[in-house]
Amino acid sequence: MTRPEILLQVTDLRVEFGSRRWGKKPFVAVDGMSIEVPQGRTLGVVGESGSGKSTLGRAILGLAPIAGGTITFDGRDITRPMPRQRRALSSELQVVFQDPYSSLNPALTIESILAEPLVAGGMSMSDARTRIAGLLDLVALPKDSLSRLPREFSGGQRQRIAIARAMARDPRLVVCDEATSALDLSTQARVIDLLLDIQEQTGVSYLFITHDLDVVRHMSDEIVVVNRGRIVERGAAERVVTDPQEEYTKRLLAASPIPDPVAQRARRAAA
Ligand SMILES: Nc1ncnc2c1ncn2[C@@H]1O[C@H](COP(=O)(O)OP(=O)(O)OP(=O)(O)O)[C@@H](O)[C@H]1O
Numbered sequence: 466m467t468r469p470e471i472l473l474q475v476t477d478l479r480v481e482f483g484s485r486r487w488g489k490k491p492f493v494a495v496d497g498m499s500i501e502v503p504q505g506r507t508l509g510v511v512g513e514s515g516s517g518k519s520t521l522g523r524a525i526l527g528l529a530p531i532a533g534g535t536i537t538f539d540g541r542d543i544t545r546p547m548p549r550q551r552r553a554l555s556s557e558l559q560v561v562f563q564d565p566y567s568s569l570n571p572a573l574t575i576e577s578i579l580a581e582p583l584v585a586g587g588m589s590m591s592d593a594r595t596r597i598a599g600l601l602d603l604v605a606l607p608k609d610s611l612s613r614l615p616r617e618f619s620g621g622q623r624q625r626i627a628i629a630r631a632m633a634r635d636p637r638l639v640v641c642d643e644a645t646s647a648l649d650l651s652t653q654a655r656v657i658d659l660l661l662d663i664q665e666q667t668g669v670s671y672l673f674i675t676h677d678l679d680v681v682r683h684m685s686d687e688i689v690v691v692n693r694g695r696i697v698e699r700g701a702a703e704r705v706v707t708d709p710q711e712e713y714t715k716r717l718l719a720a721s722p723i724p725d726p727v728a729q730r731a732r733r734a735a736a
């Protein structure tokens with residue numbers, strides 16, 4: 466099999482949150498991270514709370530202050546894009562956050578929520594309607610959803626709406642930041658399967674950020690493990706989870722709850 470092309474390349478990225486106080490050093494949230502996401506593949510990002518996972522994703526989306534390094538998307542340098550380039554990127558680079566309720570405008574119907582990015586991208590309302598019907602199909606929501614408001618849906622359904630909105634303009638990369646973390650286990654499994662189906666159908670790439678090792682193993686081709694703003698281990702998803710090389714990864718695995726208590730005891734004993 467030929468190796469797919471690299472869609473996103475991040476090299477030596479550094480994100481600092483400045484302190485305005487005199488003499489106080491800025492806080493380095495991302496300290497020299499390098500990652501690659503091939504076309505149609507998923508890179509998982511795991512690590513403890515506060516390790517810098519979301520900041521990495523936000524920096525790629527242009528939402529965190531970049532102090533060094535480069536971000537290249539499809540061969541273009543997007544480290545510090547001009548507003549026009551940023552707007553153009555919004556069709557290719559999308560995001561799904563943890564909490565679909567706060568990210569969906571509560572006053573808009575599902576139809577308006579899904580139409581908004583399409584119309585903003587220059588589509589006519591009648592073409593948008595056709596596309597929206599396709600999007601509802603893609604995320605398996607009933608046809609009568611269109612006139613309803615976000616609060617009239619369950620958490621899992623709202624996350625499907627957020628996914629549909631992210632997919633509206635056929636993005637090439639979607640940053641999923643704890644996209645399934647707020648859902649109960651069975652809903653989580655269905656949303657993960659949905660994301661995998663969409664990837665198979667559309668060839669989209671994911672940067673899949675989570676603290677959940679089971680989820681990331683299921684979703685990802687490769688994984689990077691981050692600790693205090695640095696990547697401490699990387700490799701094929703299965704290898705990192707079953708045969709971690711670094712102490713930090715071993716501890717992270719030992720601490721993560723897994724459904725099988727026997728395996729969990731063995732894992733804890735080995736760590
Ligand atoms: N806007 C900000 N200003 C100052 N510090 C920030 C800001 N955003 C994040 N940080 C700090 O950067 C560090 C990394 O935060 P980040 O949100 O990337 O962690 P995370 O790995 O996503 O954690 P979690 O699993 O809890 O979501 C944290 O110490 C956080 O307090």
Ligand SMILES: [Mg+2]
Binds near residue numbers: 518519520643
């Ligand atoms: Mg986070």
